[in-house]
Amino acid sequence: MNPSSNPELDLTISRVIKAPRSVVWSAWTNPDSFEQWWIPAPAKCKVSEMDLRPGGAFVTQISEDGGDFMPHLSGCFLALDDLERIVFTNSLVGGWRPAEQPFMTAIITLQDHPLGTDYVAHVMHKNNADRNTHEELGFYDGWGTVVEQLAKLVERQS
Amino acid sequence: MILSLMEQYSDQLDGIFQALADPTRRAVLGRLGKGPASISDLARPFDMALPSFMKHIHFLENSGLIQTRKEGRVRTCVIEKKRFAAVDAWLSEQRALWEGRTDRLEQFVTTTRTKEKSK
Numbered sequence: 001m002n003p004s005s006n007p008e009l010d011l012t013i014s015r016v017i018k019a020p021r022s023v024v025w026s027a028w029t030n031p032d033s034f035e036q037w038w039i040p041a042p043a044k045c046k047v048s049e050m051d052l053r054p055g056g057a058f059v060t061q062i063s064e065d066g067g068d069f070m071p072h073l074s075g076c077f078l079a080l081d082d083l084e085r086i087v088f089t090n091s092l093v094g095g096w097r098p099a100e101q102p103f104m105t106a107i108i109t110l111q112d113h114p115l116g117t118d119y120v121a122h123v124m125h126k127n128n129a130d131r132n133t134h135e136e137l138g139f140y141d142g143w144g145t146v147v148e149q150l151a152k153l154v155e156r157q158s
Numbered sequence: 159m160i161l162s163l164m165e166q167y168s169d170q171l172d173g174i175f176q177a178l179a180d181p182t183r184r185a186v187l188g189r190l191g192k193g194p195a196s197i198s199d200l201a202r203p204f205d206m207a208l209p210s211f212m213k214h215i216h217f218l219e220n221s222g223l224i225q226t227r228k229e230g231r232v233r234t235c236v237i238e239k240k241r242f243a244a245v246d247a248w249l250s251e252q253r254a255l256w257e258g259r260t261d262r263l264e265q266f267v268t269t270t271r272t273k274e275k276s277k
Contacts, residue, residue, distance in 0.1 A: 011253045013260050019267040027267045037262035
């Protein structure tokens with residue numbers, strides 16, 4: 001099943017990762033490993049629930065600057081194909097219960113590549129009106145990168 | 159998307175882009191994007207006299223891109239996220255978030271493997 005695509009609301013990140021598919025899969029599905037990369041340092045990530053089956057809860061928490069852990073992602077897995085695909089959403093929580101503030105579904109796919117793993121994250125969003133909600137949940141996460149990208153844009157133009 | 163945004167917010171963007179036109183100020187913003195920092199920590203990577211460095215800090219503060227607050231003898235700088243709202247198109251912010259995650263995942267699996275190999 002190919003996901004439908006809406007350029008206004010969706011994004012796709014493709015990357016060839018120089019590691020075998022099993023290693024990438026394990027980094028994603030082992031909570032101890034997942035905590036190491038999901039959130040940029042110095043903030044810390046704690047996986048509260050990672051129930052790897054359709055309908056299983058997927059809940060993470062974030063601690064900024066060593067403070068208390070706060071809610072970060074609260075979602076539900078929709079599909080898991082061993083070593084191939086992870087689909088999750090924050091439109092539902094564990095057990096397929098509708099979520100309070102839904103805005104996205106993510107499809108992570110892994111395929112073999114001569115150099116390692118072809119990693120694709122396809123993320124579909126509800127609409128732009130949830131911006132404020134999102135800023136609470138994830139703004140911190142991408143902020144350094146936003147600045148870097150902006151700087152690159154300026155460097156190209158100057 | 160970036161072009162239409164630039165028309166929409168050209169006045170606000172002028173100040174932001176002017177601030178970003180300087181490599182020292184860009185580096186300071188890049189550092190503050192990761193979290194608050196003191197002036198002395200921010201100045202450390204630069205081969206620059208403190209008064210010159212402070213001119214950049216004042217520029218950023220006057221343009222509203224950062225805020226500073228003094229606690230005791232330490233002045234701490236914080237990025238002003240709202241000021242960047244004109245630039246930070248919603249989807250590009252999402253993209254940055256996922257790019258960052260993918261970068262870190264890549265780094266995690268490649269460095270873990272290097273360690274395993276060297277054992």
